[in-house]
Amino acid sequence: MTKTERASFGSKIGMVLATAGGAVGLGNVWRFPYMAGENGGAAFIIIYIACVLLLGMPCMLSEFIIGRHAASNTARAYTKLANGTPWKWVGYLGVLTGFLITGYYAVVSGWCMEYVFASVLGQLHGTPEYYKQFFNNFIDNPWEPIVWMVAIFLITHYVIIHGIRNGIEKASKIMMPTLFILLLVIVVSSCLLPNAQKGIDFLFKPDFSKLTSDVFLSALGQSFYSLSIAMGCICTYASYYTRQTNLVNTAGQICAIDTFVAILAGLMIFPAAFSVGVSPDSGPSLIFITLPNVFDKAFAGMPIVGFIISLAFYLLLSMAALTSLISLHEVSTAFFQEELHISRKKGATIVTVTCIIIGFLCSMSIGQWHFLSMGGKDLFDIFDFVTGQIFLPIGGFLTCLFIGWYVPKKLVKDEFTNWGTLHGTLFNVYYFLVRIVCPLCILGIFLHQFGII
Numbered sequence: 001m002t003k004t005e006r007a008s009f010g011s012k013i014g015m016v017l018a019t020a021g022g023a024v025g026l027g028n029v030w031r032f033p034y035m036a037g038e039n040g041g042a043a044f045i046i047i048y049i050a051c052v053l054l055l056g057m058p059c060m061l062s063e064f065i066i067g068r069h070a071a072s073n074t075a076r077a078y079t080k081l082a083n084g085t086p087w088k089w090v091g092y093l094g095v096l097t098g099f100l101i102t103g104y105y106a107v108v109s110g111w112c113m114e115y116v117f118a119s120v121l122g123q124l125h126g127t128p129e130y131y132k133q134f135f136n137n138f139i140d141n142p143w144e145p146i147v148w149m150v151a152i153f154l155i156t157h158y159v160i161i162h163g164i165r166n167g168i169e170k171a172s173k174i175m176m177p178t179l180f181i182l183l184l185v186i187v188v189s190s191c192l193l194p195n196a197q198k199g200i201d202f203l204f205k206p207d208f209s210k211l212t213s214d215v216f217l218s219a220l221g222q223s224f225y226s227l228s229i230a231m232g233c234i235c236t237y238a239s240y241y242t243r244q245t246n247l248v249n250t251a252g253q254i255c256a257i258d259t260f261v262a263i264l265a266g267l268m269i270f271p272a273a274f275s276v277g278v279s280p281d282s283g284p285s286l287i288f289i290t291l292p293n294v295f296d297k298a299f300a301g302m303p304i305v306g307f308i309i310s311l312a313f314y315l316l317l318s319m320a321a322l323t324s325l326i327s328l329h330e331v332s333t334a335f336f337q338e339e340l341h342i343s344r345k346k347g348a349t350i351v352t353v354t355c356i357i358i359g360f361l362c363s364m365s366i367g368q369w370h371f372l373s374m375g376g377k378d379l380f381d382i383f384d385f386v387t388g389q390i391f392l393p394i395g396g397f398l399t400c401l402f403i404g405w406y407v408p409k410k411l412v413k414d415e416f417t418n419w420g421t422l423h424g425t426l427f428n429v430y431y432f433l434v435r436i437v438c439p440l441c442i443l444g445i446f447l448h449q450f451g452i453i
Helices: 012-023 026-038 042-070 074-082 088-120 128-140 144-161 164-191 196-204 213-226 233-238 247-275 290-298 303-339 344-365 379-406 409-416 426-449
Strands: none
Touching (some): 012 164, 012 233, 012 247, 026 042, 026 088, 026 213, 026 247, 026 303, 042 074, 042 196, 042 213, 042 247, 042 426, 074 233, 074 379, 088 128, 088 144, 088 233, 088 303, 088 344, 088 379, 128 144, 128 290, 144 164, 144 303, 144 344, 164 196, 164 303, 213 379, 213 426, 233 303, 247 290, 290 303, 344 379, 409 426
């Protein structure tokens, strides 16, 4: 498929919303709030924003440059620039990472849809112990999580087979504004609760006494996870960009949207949590066990409002999960379509069927099939650990070295400046960051995770 034949986004807003949708996901709405809660609130957010600027944007721009220049799926894009060297395997690692994440990410996405259904039926009412039992009973059920996982895969599949403009772009133009509206409605409702100011203060009044090396490294890791770096998503979407796309502005807009959503997610959760006296560091269980209890208590005097807010929250969560799942699916669909020279529909079907099998095994490993484990970790946790803690940092690290030390500087500068039509001094700043700062920071995250530093 040549560059002239390749599909492209039909509008700038569609391009930005689609790429932002790939970045905005459970990492923002679920992971960011509990990470902020565990690491001191506002102090963590300040460090996180710095990490997005110093690490996230340069890494995103690097993937933009590779994807747009090669106008191919992620594996072929790196292969074209690698000129027969082993650097091509960095692209294959990105595709593999995105493919594996697609399988287990859909499991959690299915959980979000179950909670939408439970909200509609009015099942999210009870004691803290009830919510814990509700969640445990659900994931132990041999078929319910599978049904919801397959359902969200079928929605994703439908969007993907309709292509870039009629599928991904059109869906993003609907889902992203809806996501923002739902988010703002819940934020306003949460901030109007009694004692909500404590939660707002927690987010915006930094306590620098809580800053440790762990907080810095957690913020670095979260910026990486939240922006979907090294999963193949950014590179694949960039392959559909036109030569006129301003890559720096686009990266800035996406990073701004991504960070804005993450902070709004904190404003949605913490004022409500402080209002009912729930700890802000409830960890990964925050959205499925802690938050239903928070909403139930916070809006106890207004049950109709509580019903609407709970439903809106899990709709929001499902939509954020779906936008990310679509981008992850597209990474592998583009790969199979181009490498096997088959139709988009056949490529998407390969991904959907295979990832449903992966999702089935991951789901059953935390439910009925406990034998699917290794070293004390079930299959779901193994996939999460290997992709998030090993593949992502390695992929990001190697991409920075590839673009900073191997790809000709002139090629990088031409793409960065749109062949000299965009003027300014930011290129030298970017080039220094991607050659020196980003690799060292990513290496620091990686070594810290394994207790080496």
